[in-house]
Amino acid sequence: MKRIAKNKSISLALTLIISLSFLFCYFVEKEELTFQPSQNNFTPISHFNSNENKVIKHSYTPHEPILIETYHDLSEFPGSGTEADPYIIENYAITGFIYVNYGIWITFDDLFFLVIRNCYLGDGGPNNGIIIENTHSKITVTNNSINDYHRGIYIHSSAYITLDSNTITDCDSGVELRNSYANNITSNIMHNCNIGLSANIDSTYNTFFSNIVSNSILVYLLILVVIMLLLLILFAIVRLTE
Template identity: 30%
Template sequence: LLSSLIFSTLQYTQATYFGNPQDQITAPLIIHEPIEIRNNNNFSDYSLPGAGTTGDPYRIENYNITTLNTVGILVIDTTDYFIIQNCYIDASFTAIGINNVTSGTGEISDVTCKENDFWAVVIIESSRIYIHNCIIEDNIDDFGLGIYLVESTEITVYNNTCNNNNYGLVAENTNSSVISYNTFSGNVEYGVHLSVDPNENIVHHNKFINNKGGAVMQARDDGINNIWYDEASKEGNYWDNWNDPDSVVPIGGTAGSEDIYPLDENLTREINLFFVPVVIALVIVVFRKRIKRSN
């Protein structure tokens, strides 16, 4: 029901587009109308480069889509491979909407999404989508979500900047996804909210800075078996309002989650200097005992 409701709103309402972005992106951008792809055949309608294969995906790239339409780029019910990259998108409702695409076929990279009223990037009923190196900011009017994951699995959200949105990232009924090395800063509500039955997601090596007005809890977890640190490295996230290297960081919500390995602003573990002399003393004692035994 939720995904159907969201999908029904992702329709174009007006055909006006214009562009004058202030952001610098890596290649010159071409002003382009909104892109609506509802099946594989629509990729060729836009004369996109690529062949739709894993080695040569269709490339939606180097566009400035600034529009009064509801959605900037919409991809639905496709099986071909595609990547959205190096674009600037400002739409009245949602910058990028991806719904029910074949697992592992979609990627969003190096995209700037600004001033969209509801969801900058929304992924619905899809799996193994890779979102990385994006700037998602100032999506604050109305609902104002930076990244919205709905009924999806194995989504990778890596090295993005989500600043000054209403929420940085919200995941609903989304499982087995990884949220890492992102910056969530100055969002009105939570930087990350795992909401409505999200299970077995991993959140680590992110920076949480002044979200929810500097509240103690900058993230919320209402799911099951979500982990707020990397188990292999035993490293969690950076929280700008955390200053005790020996304490855990509580995560808001019904799950009772904690970041038990919080990091400093360089995303490294702090060493409590109180214990350094103790460790040195123990090493000296062990070393002296070994010398005596050898004599």
């Protein structure tokens, strides 16, 4: 009778472990995973369906990588740089340029307004999709698709940047902030990136809201940890039933 009770306990424990593992995998795949320094405002959101959020290439104008270092570099694009009439970089496809370190690189600080929207950046290999560096200009990056880069979007030593509704897939790092403050990171999707969203300890007073990270390595590490904990519970149950 003791052996039967023991076998039943083990069977129940195994069933519990398998059920909880599947439930955990289902929910954690959709959860926000963010390294969150202090003094930042962070609100997570879930409910990401990877089958409904694929990178789609459509109606883009091919363009070489864009480097903005002076006003002369901005003269190619429409707008005057004011809040009412910002410079606009839009509807470009920047793909396959692995010989440079960027798709779009903004490193110019003269307090202008700039919008980067509806662009596709892909096949960048070990490089960076969008770099925003050493600027306090009002730059909005919205509704862009970035695929297969080392970093999708990299913000370094910058402030007052808005990232909104961008989709970043298959990158080593989705969105990365370094030594940056007072930026708004909202409603972005980081799918199948090794690290979805990160900010170092010197990046403060940033707002992270409604961003989604799915299928990152961190997710699978969490799954592994939970399974190990459940196995320890099983071992404890077996010992108690001996």
